[in-house]
Structures are given as C-alpha cells and as structure tokens.
Amino acid sequence: MSSGFFRNAAFYLLINRFAPFLRSPQFLLISGFSAVIWVGAVFLWLPWSHQPGKVSFLNALFTSTSSVCVTGLIVVDTSTVYTTFGQVVILLLIQTGGLGVMTFAALTFQMLGRRLSLQSQMVLHDSFFQQDIGSDFRHLFFRILMTTVAIEAVGMMVIGLALFVRTGNWGQSCYSALFHSISAFCNAGFSIYKDSLVDLRDNQIILAAIMLLIIAGGLGHAVLLEFWRRLRPVWNQGHDQTPSRFWSTHARVVWRMTCCLIVIGTLGILFFGLTKDEVGWVERVSGALFQSVTARTAGFNTVNCGALPLSSLMLIIMLMFIGGSPxxxxxxxxxxxxxIWLAEMRSKLRGSQEVKILDRQVPPEILWRNTILIRLAAAWNIFGIFLLLYTETAPGVGMHDVVFEQISAFGTVGLSTGLTEKLSVVGRLWIILTMFIGRVGPLTVAMWIIPERHVMIRYPRGRIMIG
Structure with a gap:
C-alpha cells in the first residue's frame, strides 16, 4: 500500500476521534465566545481605539475578554487610555456578552429562514431559559431583546437626568448614562470614570438606578421572561389572559436567594466595617448596600476595596463565589x-433521602450536576490561587489580594484590591482564562473536554472511614 493511503487513513481516524468534540453543543458556546473575544481584541488593538503606545495586544485581549465575559477587570484605565471609538467597541462587546453569543446566532439563523440544530437548541435551553426544545426561539429571543432594551432605556433616562442636573452637560450625561446603563444591566462593571462610581456615591438616585439594573440583569432571562408574561395581561386588558397565580419553582428560588444574599451582605459589611471615608450612617448604609449588590457579579464600587477590612473582603469573596442566577x-x-447545596446539606443531616426546596423535590440529575459544578469551581479556584501566589511577587501584594482577584475573575465580578494592573504576563493570561471559564461555566467546559461514557462494569463496595 502507498504512503498516501496511510496518511488518508490517519487523517480520517483523527477526524473521527475529535468529531464528537466539534459537534458537541458545548463547543458551539465555547467557540462563539472565543471568536467574539478575539475579534474584539483586534479592534481594541487598532491605533484609533487607544492612545498611542498605551495598549499591547495582551492588554487588548485582556480587555476584550473582560468585556465579553462581562467581568470589568481592567489593566489600563478605560476613561483615559481608550478613545471614544475604543469605548464604543467595549460597550458593544459588553452587550454581546451580556445577551449571549448564542442569542445573536439563533436570531441570525431564524432571520435567514434556517432551523437551529437540536444541539444548538440544547445549549440555548441550558443557558437562558427552561422551555421545551421545540419552542419558537425567535419570539422568545425578541422578548429577551425587548425586555433588555426597555430596562436599559429606563435606566439610561434616570441616570442621564441625574447626571445632567449634576453636571449641566447634556451630551456627556447621555453618553455616560448609556454606557453605565448597559454596563450595569449586563453586570459588566466597566465605567468611564477613573475611580468607578466613587465620585458619585453621594448621588442616591444614580446609585439606586445602578443597583436596580444590576439586580434585574442578575435575575436571569428565565425569570425576566416569566415576569414579562405576567405583565402582558395587565397591558392587554381587552384580552382574556389570566396569568398563573404561582411563580415557577426556579423563579421563587431565584427571588428568595437574591433578596437574602443582598440583606445578609449589607448587614455583614455594616458589621465588619467599611473604609474611613464613610462617616455618616447614610453613607455607611448606602455603601454597604451598594457593595452587597455589586459584589455578586457587577463590579462597580463606591468604596476603595483595597482599604476595606479583611473580614469585609472575606464576605465579599463569598458573595462573588456565589454570583448571580442561571x-x-x-x-x-x-x-x-x-x-440546592444548602437544601442537600440540610436533608443529609436530617437523614432524609429526598432533597426538597419550597415543597418541591430536586431531581437526582440536578443534584449530581450541582455537586460536580461546585467541586469543579472549588478545584479551579484553589489551583488558581496557588498559581497566582507563585507568579505574583510584586511588592505589597498579599494573599488576600490574590484570593480576591482570583474569585473576582471567576465570578466575572470585576472588583479588585489593586492587583490587576500589577499582574505579570502569566498572571494576566491566567485571569483571562479564568474570566472565560467563569462566563461559560466550568461544567460546560468539563462536559466538552470529558465526554460522557456509559460503563457497564460494577465494582465491589469498599468501606472507608471518614471524619
């Protein structure tokens, strides 16, 4: 046989070996986000996107990843280094990453008259809402877009009017309101002000608008769509459309956990303390509430995180690790x-075989996925902390700075104690990867790399003592 035959055979064997990875629904999501990140990095690297000589390609890649993954960590100042064109690119990347790359892909397919594959619909099903696979995605996505545009527009008007009263500059107020409204709803945390929102902490109207946008963006498309369906009968009074009396189990869990975490975070930060700049009770309560809301995903700050007590930083780290809603x-x-983790722990301690949340049993497959997700997240962050402790040896960098930076990147939060700008090349590459993993989900990446295999072999049981 000729050598060409063996080369062709090896080629086909290689294709067949990696075909499941390329056809998997997880690959669609990962490749979509990756493509947008690289395109955004090229645009941000262009000379007219930044001040001359201020942004290397690594910094452009870092900013693009932070934008698409709606994180908010920055290695160069957005307000002074990037031009208006560069800031608009960042804003478009934030909106694309916030709505999800698969959203635009699905809309494009629908507008071209092509049907989405079942694998693509599976990704959308897991990523955005709990609808049947055969649902009309175009109508659902248009509802998502309409809801997003409506919320961002209302937020923009409130912030814009408050800024205009404050500055008297209508053009700059509108631009700033547009940028911060989109950044807040997408939970990105990017700001065109050098110190984020520190200079605006005395304006309670702007802070309230930002917090409501963050909360709305962190609830998830499934909850927003359910809220939309409940509002439609109110608007269409002439139609006989009576909404269900009860929220879905998912929506009720999301609402309750969101409220509980905000209250616990606010009380905890008040108890452990803020910085010395907050002297009055109004400033202290406002600062604690804002940091509790923004800590779980948004990344805006009205206080200097580097000056917070270590106990407050630890509480914020816990909130960042939990994050927002699916x-x-x-x-x-x-x-x-x-x-689910709390409910499972409670059930196991009580000796119950069933895990219940709000009088509903949690299916075993969800318990399994939840356990794997938490373990993967913990393992990834522990490894990342060790790596950053080894690579980041700049003067003044403590362990709390490294832990805070790692969890902030994984939770796509964007808060920092000041380590981001000091990161080494290896540290920046790791944070880029961590932001990406945090956005697409560690379970998504793991299920793509390690395909499911059904093993028919059963091994004998072994008894092992535990603590």
Whole structure:
C-alpha cells in the first residue's frame, strides 16, 4: 500500500476521534465566545481605539475578554487610555456578552429562514431559559431583546437626568448614562470614570438606578421572561389572559436567594466595617448596600476595596463565589446552585433521602450536576490561587489580594484590591482564562473536554472511614 493511503487513513481516524468534540453543543458556546473575544481584541488593538503606545495586544485581549465575559477587570484605565471609538467597541462587546453569543446566532439563523440544530437548541435551553426544545426561539429571543432594551432605556433616562442636573452637560450625561446603563444591566462593571462610581456615591438616585439594573440583569432571562408574561395581561386588558397565580419553582428560588444574599451582605459589611471615608450612617448604609449588590457579579464600587477590612473582603469573596442566577449575565456558581447545596446539606443531616426546596423535590440529575459544578469551581479556584501566589511577587501584594482577584475573575465580578494592573504576563493570561471559564461555566467546559461514557462494569463496595 502507498504512503498516501496511510496518511488518508490517519487523517480520517483523527477526524473521527475529535468529531464528537466539534459537534458537541458545548463547543458551539465555547467557540462563539472565543471568536467574539478575539475579534474584539483586534479592534481594541487598532491605533484609533487607544492612545498611542498605551495598549499591547495582551492588554487588548485582556480587555476584550473582560468585556465579553462581562467581568470589568481592567489593566489600563478605560476613561483615559481608550478613545471614544475604543469605548464604543467595549460597550458593544459588553452587550454581546451580556445577551449571549448564542442569542445573536439563533436570531441570525431564524432571520435567514434556517432551523437551529437540536444541539444548538440544547445549549440555548441550558443557558437562558427552561422551555421545551421545540419552542419558537425567535419570539422568545425578541422578548429577551425587548425586555433588555426597555430596562436599559429606563435606566439610561434616570441616570442621564441625574447626571445632567449634576453636571449641566447634556451630551456627556447621555453618553455616560448609556454606557453605565448597559454596563450595569449586563453586570459588566466597566465605567468611564477613573475611580468607578466613587465620585458619585453621594448621588442616591444614580446609585439606586445602578443597583436596580444590576439586580434585574442578575435575575436571569428565565425569570425576566416569566415576569414579562405576567405583565402582558395587565397591558392587554381587552384580552382574556389570566396569568398563573404561582411563580415557577426556579423563579421563587431565584427571588428568595437574591433578596437574602443582598440583606445578609449589607448587614455583614455594616458589621465588619467599611473604609474611613464613610462617616455618616447614610453613607455607611448606602455603601454597604451598594457593595452587597455589586459584589455578586457587577463590579462597580463606591468604596476603595483595597482599604476595606479583611473580614469585609472575606464576605465579599463569598458573595462573588456565589454570583448571580442561571441564564443571566452573572458568573459564579449561581444562586440556585447555592440554594440546592444548602437544601442537600440540610436533608443529609436530617437523614432524609429526598432533597426538597419550597415543597418541591430536586431531581437526582440536578443534584449530581450541582455537586460536580461546585467541586469543579472549588478545584479551579484553589489551583488558581496557588498559581497566582507563585507568579505574583510584586511588592505589597498579599494573599488576600490574590484570593480576591482570583474569585473576582471567576465570578466575572470585576472588583479588585489593586492587583490587576500589577499582574505579570502569566498572571494576566491566567485571569483571562479564568474570566472565560467563569462566563461559560466550568461544567460546560468539563462536559466538552470529558465526554460522557456509559460503563457497564460494577465494582465491589469498599468501606472507608471518614471524619
């Protein structure tokens, strides 16, 4: 046989070996986000996107990843280094990453008259909402877009009017309101002000608008769509459309966990303390509430995080690790995963075989996925902390800075104690990878790399003592 035959045979064997990875629904999501990140990095690297000589390609890649993954960590100042064109590119990347790359892909397919494959629909089903595979995605996505545009427009008007009263500059107020409205709803945390929102902490109207946008963006598309369906009968009074009396179990868990985490975070930060700049009770309560809301995913700050007590930093780290809700712009392990973990621990301690949340049993497959998700998240962050402790040896960098930076990147939060700009090349590459993993989800990446295999062999049981 000729050598060409063996080369062709080896080629086909290689294709067949990696075909399941390329056809998997997880690959569609991962490749979509990756493509947008690289395109965004090229645009941000262009000379007219930044001040001359200020941005290397690594910094452009870092900013693009932070934008698409709606994180908010920055290695160069957005307000002074990037031009208006560069800031608009960042804003478009934030909106694309916030809505999800698969959203635009699905809309494009629908507008071209092509049907989505079942694998693509599976990704959308897991990423955004709990609908049947055969649902009309175009109508659902248009509802998502309409809801997003409506919420961002209302937020923009409120912030814009408050800024205009404050500055008197209508053009700059509108631009700033547009940027921060989209950044807040997408939970990105990017700001065109050098110190984020520190200079605006005395304006309670702007802070309230930002917090409501963050909360709305962190609830998830499934909850927003359910809220939309409940509002439609109110608007269409002439139609006989009576909404269900009860929220879905998912929505109820999301609402309760969101409220509980905000209250616990606010009280905890008030108890452990803020910085010395907050002297009055109004400033202290406002600062604690804002940091509790933004800590789980958004990344805006009205206080200097580097000056917070270590106990407050630890509480914020816990909130960042939990993150927002599924199907939203948020990262972390998600509020529902934390709720399931608490319910499972309570059931196991009581000796119960069933795990219940709000008088509903949690299916075993969800318990399994939840356990794997939390373990993968913990393993990834522990490894990342060790790596950053080894690579980041700049003067003044403590262990709390490294832990805070790692969890902030994984939770796609964007808060920092000041380590981001000091990161080494290896540290920046690791944070880029961590932001990406935090956005697409560690379980998604693991299921893509390690395909499911059904093993028919059963091994004998072994008894092992535990603590």
């Amino acid at each position: 199907g939203s712009c948020a990262g972390g392990i998600k509020t529902t995963s934390f709720a």
